[in-house]
Amino acid sequence: MLPGFVPTRLRRTLPLLGALLLLAGCGPRPEPAKPPGPPPPPPRTAWPMTRGGAALSGVVARPAPARPTVLWTFTSPGPFSAEAAIANGRIYVGNDKGRLHCLDAETGKEVWHFDTGDTVAAAPAVTATRVFVSSHDGRLYALDAATGQEAWKFATDQKVSSGATLVRAPQGNEDWVLLNGYDGTTRVLRAADGSTVWTYATEDHVNGAPAVVDGRFIVFGGCDAQLHVVQLADGKLAHRIPAEAYIPASIGTSGTMAFCGNHANQVVAFEVAAGKVAWTYQDRAMPFYSSPAVTADLVLIGSRDKHLHAIRRATGEAAWKFRTGGRVEASPIAFSDAVVFASTDGRMYAAALADGAERWQLELGEALIASPAFGEDLLVVGGEKGTLFALRGPP
DSSP, rough: OOTTOOHHHHHHHHHHHHHHHOOOOOOHOOOOOOOOOOOOOOOOBOOGGGGGSSSSBBBBBOOOSOOOOOEEEOSSSSSOOOEEEETTTEEEETTTSSEEEEEEEETEEEEEEEEESOOOOOOHHHHHHEEEEEOTTSEEEETTTOOOOOEEEEEEOOOSSOOOEEEEESSSEEEEEEEEEEEEEEEETTTTTOEEEEEOOSSOOOOOEEEETTTTTEEEBBBSEEEEETTTOOOOEEEEEOOSSSOOOOOEETTTTEEEEEESEEEEEEEEETTTTEEEOOOOOOOOOOOOOOOSSSEEEEEESSSSEEETTTTEEEEEEEESSSSOOSEEESHHHEEEEEEESEEEEETTTTTTOOOEEEOOSSSOOOOEEEEEEEEEEEETTSSEEEEOOOO
16 A cells, blocks of 8 residues: 555545544533532421411421521500411411501511401411401401401300411312310301301310311310310311310320310320320429420420420420520420520520520510411511510521
């Protein structure tokens, strides 16, 4: 073969080989992996009804705010003893003069207000379009969430001191409003128009909101010193479990267990499906007026003995206590690492779930009887002088 001679077949192949080599060696190189950035912030949490949801567990599945400060305050013409509801960028809270305020969550500016005929003592229940607020005037009001205009109202025979609970009907075809009245009657109403689905009557006053257990039962207590376990679907009685003394607040639940304080200075745990008491806890001769927050391990409840009590959920044994300077009548919120609660000494506190060690305290300057709520990254609590405080931790 002559020097420098390239066969025809090879001449045709070389350009293709060159192109392949170009693609292999000179194409775009993959960019180096970027170092991981900070984790995304936790999703904003809603608190759309009493104790945060139909189980009334008082639990938020995220860490507690770290050393929050006051973001804004709002002054109402009356004291606050009611818990707030927080949803859809709004805060809804009633005062002792019967006024329900709707506020912008970020600024605290009032969007609208609605006046009932008497004290609003509990959190409203909120959907995307409706707000259901109970009043000591004996009525439940269904309001337009955007404007505060009345859509319908339902009258009972006596005051309504507990908040409504919202659930989906077992058949899945409509939304129900569960309501306890001081007339001793539990009612299930259709959210659309306030018509009655069923009623269940007790023999004495009922103070707390209905809690839903296992999607099957409604549980509540009252002045007849019994836990009532009623079937959600039809209002039929499943169990009446003695509680030794009257139950002044809403029941806290988790799984198939229910927990409450009573006026015999006890905290009682119930096995709902079995219809029996699991254990009873007693520390001092002071009653528990708080509703409990219930985690996988602890039952956390305030007492008039000025302490928050942490009780082992499985056994009813004391885990730890945290002392404040006043009565703890407000219900606590259990986060994944700490419990946050209020006292009549005018302070908010956070204590570690593991051992009760103080995380922080914040002086607000007004006795705090209303239970705190958490939503839109805000802790919201009302004071006895009519100030609503919105607290937020550092980012």
